[in-house]
Amino acid sequence: MHLNFPLVLVIAVAVSGFLALLDRVVLAPRRRKAVASYEAQVDVADPQTIERLEKEPLLVEYGKSFFPVLAVVLVLRSFLVEPFQIPSGSMKPTLEVGDFILVNKFAYGIRLPVIDTKVIPIGDPQRGDVMVFRYPNNPSINYIKRVVGLPGDHIRYAGKQLYVNGQKVEHELVEIVPDDEVPAGHPLQTLANAAIYREQLGEVTHLIRQKQLSQTPKPKEWVVPQGYYFMMGDNRDNSNDSRFWHSAEMPQELWGMVPDNYIVGKAFAVWMHWPEPKLSNLPSFSSVALIH
Structure with missing residues (x-):
């Protein structure tokens, strides 16, 4: 069970604000009245x-x-910037496990906390954006992937090659690296490599990762419905994402495209790296790195 932190924060602000208001309107005047009554009854007040x-x-x-502190946190977290931690490797090499990122909460419009209703439209997700959103099959969980398909787009993935609206998404090889996702002791551990490519998706140039020993998936095509977004991880062979929408291959992990009202915000910077939060392994506070 995942804690609904936004709801808890809203309740905490409401309760603390009510107590502050109650004191200002009712309790404080009552205390002043009690002090005045006491002083009128004695010659020398104790x-x-x-x-x-x-x-x-x-x-x-x-x-x-607590009210002013909680209120500031609520405003910052709900409407401006919210921190998140990367728990998996589905966005490698762009984001590593243990990266702490900052998410712009107003890039895609101002939304009310908890109910996530957009009240002030500002912008829409663009192809290539790294976006945080609520998992379609369990909205209490936040996910992060890259926006690949916009409403109305035709997406095709064949031979590990991405096509958007019939156009091949160009990429070029950057380097070959050891595949650190192969379990220790695996007979192919010393032979397994991963290819890092530089990909141009929309206006965004970014890196993707593909395993060299993984099977080539069957060609698939999708049309993105209006009001939805097609998401993919940069770690193309190790990412549970919109490619598995209504897929018989993963019936236990039916994914789905992301509806607009599940959007949390646009990830824009990594501010800390701490893969194992404990005192013996201190975090790395290198300079803030922008996310592309």
């Missing part, structure tokens, strides 16, 4: 008694203290 009468209830004190 400081400790006045302090006790002026003391805020503990719950109210916490609510007033």
Whole structure:
């Protein structure tokens, strides 16, 4: 079960804000009235008694203290920038496991938190964008992939070659590297390599990764419905993505294209790398790297 953090944050802001408002409108005037009544009844007021009468209830004190902090976090996280951690290698070599990224929450329009309804349209995803979205079959989980198909596009993937609207998506070999995804002890571990290509997708030039020993998938074609986006990982042979939409090959992992209301935002920078969060393995705070 995944914690719905946006909902928890909204509830926390609402509760703390209510306590702050309750104190301002009802409780604080009542305390001042009690202090004034006490001072009118005695010749010399006892400081400790006045302090006790002026003391805020503990719950109210916490609510007033946390409200501004929580409200700022809610605004920043919901409408401006939100951090995410990369948990898998499906976007290698662009993003590695343990990368901490920043996501622009307003690039594709201002959306209300929790319900994700777009209230102010600003822009739409473009082919080649790296986008965070909610997993179509379990919206409580966030995924990150690259936008390959826009609404109305015809997508074809054949012989490990991508075609968009009948046009071959050009790519050129950059290097051959050892395939670090082959399990240790595998008989082909020393022979397995992966090819890194530079691909031009729309206006974006980026890197993709393909295993040299993997089987060539059967040719497939899709038409992207209106209001949906076709997503693929840069690690083309190790990414569960829109290519497996209604696929008999992976019935337990039916994926699907991503509807517009499941969009979270556009990933734009890596600010930290920490593959194993623990004290013995400190994070790397190299300079911020822009995501292409």
